[in-house]
Amino acid sequence: MTQRVLITAGASGVGRAMAEAFDAAGYSVCITDIDEDALRFAPAHWSRHWADVSSESDMSAIFQAIEAEGGLDVLCANAGIAGPTDAIEDVELSDWRSCIAVNLDGAFLAAKHAVPLMKAGKAGSIILTSSTAGQFGYPYRAPYAAAKWAVIGLMKTLAMELGPHGIRANAICPGAVEGPRMEGVLQREATAKNMSRDQVYAGYASGTSMGRFVEGKDIANMAVFLASDAARLVSGQVIAVDGHTVNPDPKL
Template identity: 75%
Template sequence: MRVLITAGASGIGRAMGEAFDAAGAEVWVTDLDPAALEALPDRWHCHAANAASEPEMRAVFDKIADAGGLDVLCANAGIAGPTALVEDIDLEDWRSCVSVNLEGAFLAAKHATPLMKSAGRGAIVLTSSTAGIYGYPNRAPYSAAKWAVIGLMKTLAMELGPFGIRANAICPGAVEGPRMEGVLEREAALKGMSRDAVYEGYASGTSMRSWVTAADVANMAVFLGSDAARLVSGQVIAVDGHTENPDPKV
């Protein structure tokens, strides 16, 4: 099995790489952080590339095609974007967030599809978010992009199913890690609350009273990429401890 993971050098992406590696897959990774790429296992195929740049992504897919094709795509690239009321969001910040989160997924799927069609099989896993299921106060561009990722996935599943290609979306909840730390700090400042109070609010907003780890999300990606999920397609699967309250207030 050959898998490509965009934004695979840290966080959820790296956890996906480790999980697929443990499952015996040949792991390919793109990322914008050269230092993080250097820290990955030598056996992984690592490439510096911007997920929202078509020329850069085309070059990576050309290398994958030369290596024999692609079995699983994990289109995982994303950024948190601004944390602000909608009237305070700068248009360029909106465009930047939507570009990485949505156009990055589109470009990866666009260039993976011909390789998978030629093989007559494949699995596409898009990283959305629980923000793509519920509204997300103070995160309008991120939420809008993640809702759109689900629409993209549903369309891919319909278009590609006749070719033996499946498409699904994983919707992580609040995932422990540096990206969410930034969100916590900005949200705390916006709401006039402490970082710890916002943190606890996220956990209390789930029925399992828990945050999510990157490994939790990665394990779902491996399942969706495997033959065990051979008839699972067009699905939106939350890995979130069951979100009850998408606007944590403590």
């Protein structure tokens, strides 16, 4: 029987890489996104839905549709935003709340509505996208780091609560991922630190023992592994895919 996976923010970036990897592995793919154009250009054989992950009504409707389509085996709660890049005293409360809403509330709502479907099947894999910012913290990224630390706490609790039901939960912590979203972070951080974009890029890369950024496919490959029977006893784990971060805020 074909396994079904839902990936939030699956129309572009890391989410798109995940969706393509699960598709190649033989899964039936469902994605949500708020980018209508990206959804339109996703493969037609994927189930595609517009949804704001921080809206309970949107998420409830998505999972009702998923249940009608045949249920759910794997959840990749991947939606996230970078949030502001500012010194803590300059962070607006509205920016803090919007960052928490997408990164943390979105993961919570996805898990909340996925679990009843997985319990019905007495199995499932929940994969939350955290970040190395959820392991080390990052200067000038307080809302994002706080949300990603909380995602790990959510995952650990889900693993304990849902293990008896045959449901596993794990978190992937990407490091700096090549792509448009990280490019925006680099530009904003360069401004905040009075550095050039290239200096900030080099700093992130040199902060890893492997000296490089990761790509979306690296995150996607880990997600497919965690969803597979090869990882049937892997749960409650925080797994970094980051080239081994050794210094999250190198000074150049």
